[in-house]
Amino acid sequence: MARQLYIRPIGLCASPQSEEGEAIRLGGGMVYAHRFALIQREAGKVVARERVSVSGMDAALARLPADLVEQGLAQWAGLRASHAPLQCGPRTIRLDQPQIMGILNVTPDSFSDGGKFLDDPEEARRHAGAMLEGGAALVDVGGESTRPGAPAVWEGDELKRVIPAIESLSAMGAAISVDTRRVGVMEAALNAGAHIINDVSALRHDPRALEFAAGSGVPVILMHAPGEGDDLHSNEHYVNPALDVFDWLRDRRDAAIAAGIPRERIVLDPGIGFGKSLTHSLAIINALPLYHALGQPLLLGASRKRLVGALSNEAPAHKRLGGSLAVALHGMNAGIQLLRVHDVPETVQARDIWRGLRDSALTDFSELTD
Template sequence: MTRIYYRPIVQGGMPRPEGALPLCGGPLWFNQIEMITRSGIKVTTAEDLPEDWSRRLCRPRPALAGLPMDRPLVMGIVNTTPDSFSDGGQHDGRDAAVAHARTLLAEGADIIDVGGESTRPGAALIDPDEEIRRTAPVIEALHQMGARISIDTRKAQVARAAYRAGASLINDVSGFTYDPDLAEVAAATALPVCVMHMRDTPGDMHLAPHYGNALLETYDELEARIQAVEAQGIPRARILADPGIGFAKTLEHNLEILNRLSLFHGLGCPLLLGVSRKRFIGTIGGAESARDRAPGSIAVALAGVSQGVQMLRVHDVGETTQALRLWQAVHTGAWSPAS
């Protein structure tokens, strides 16, 4: 039987027309949808939505890790690694990492994502004890400052140490496929999780990524991972979904997914988008150095927010939060001074 997917054509910036549906209970809305199959796309009205899709697309997303999901949030990146693709070595060490996180919080980050293992293409696996040594002291210091912290790890041992240090979210790029015990840690601690789509591993994901339909295959595989995590005791209300832009995907795959990103609201989870400084942005934008990709990163982030993304994972927090304030002011006609 042919599966039909329903993508909301998201609108905003004006009074909601009669009959339009709220996207995820927030200020954006839609009154048209795309009915997508592997053989084509048909545009029709939201009246044609099946009840289960309407429920998943429209219901408000509950707060997660103490953060409301009714406005775009910013996750600031702190890599405590010597070899991350963009900022490897800059914040390697507790004091440097904490100082950088403090800056990101002052610039408006809602949560800090602390990682101790690079997941760049071709990256090597590191020992869990070394990953803990890099991350736990940083998390503990940030927790004492009152910050919300995410631990970026694939390993249960690292997540346990991060939880004891004060982490409030587990962000696993493997979609909880690398370590079978990691979901058990999340269930036992009641920590929310971010489930990301990735094929293979960071060490080999870039070698020959192939999709018949990148959008729908990514959706299906991410949906399957969310269902698997649910079966391990983590309710969907505690799950962020990330389509994994740049992970086991070519430039063309990334664009195919980003162009119809609002489809992923059908998973019934808030969405996290992580595109900051990635290679495809440099290729299209003509920025060879990752550090020169902030304008392109913000352009893609705002395109994601226009499709209803609830959280942005970024390196350039100050620039992104400024762009978000302007985006929201233009779309709502209201603004307040930056705090």
């Protein structure tokens, strides 16, 4: 395996003036980075690591072996890239601050809501409306549970679950993503009013998916999951979880681009909890700023997941609000653009306080006084 390079931000700050201007705006958002680890890896193992400042980056990249310079330049540009808004019909979702994606599971076996919204369509509509009123920028509708051990769903059943929910949300004027791995569901969902394809298999499950997504003209979310076929949680083998996921997402991004999907329509998700132990997920969450080097908007979906329960005395899913907010705020501090959550009003409130602190930091300064 050829040597690989990674530029990992390791020093973050709330404003460039706190570093006397020597900081970059990370992913076009409200987080700034001023110190970086320049990491080289060969055959899965880290073989070199150098700490670099903003002012020293050009010289550090020039010192790299010739085959790594191009990687370094691309990642340095990716870290500093600003991202165009996502256009969802008449609604525009800006990516210069964290945006909240509400989760609407219309499945009988969701780990978080136990099928409540499938059995009662009116309750599903009320819940969706509450998420929109609570500040969700968009709602993600899913008709297939992807928890470990969940049985595969027949496409016809998935359609019966998601299409009425999407039609209802469309009537509310919502921005909608459809969480599916099947082209038949993608197509019907877009026809019913969905605007974004969110595929937990990163367009690998259905052999027609890459071609369909390229022709659809809509944004796509590509999530890391190590498994193939019906079991996305298999093949849980990592040498370095954060760097292995980086390589995988880079390859899927490149496959999507090669299939004709424009870069500006690709969002990447490291897939917290999918084929990952607690240790793996924590390593990836701690490395979130690294993934901006891929040059794409990022989505974080850790709400109520098993890592929250594992770190909070095995709290059941419906009692994981505090832990979910902690992970969401960690994502905001890493510059994540989209946060996929169950508890929308609470996360929006946390985001708004975070935003106020960030706005204040941009105008805050210290003066020497006599």
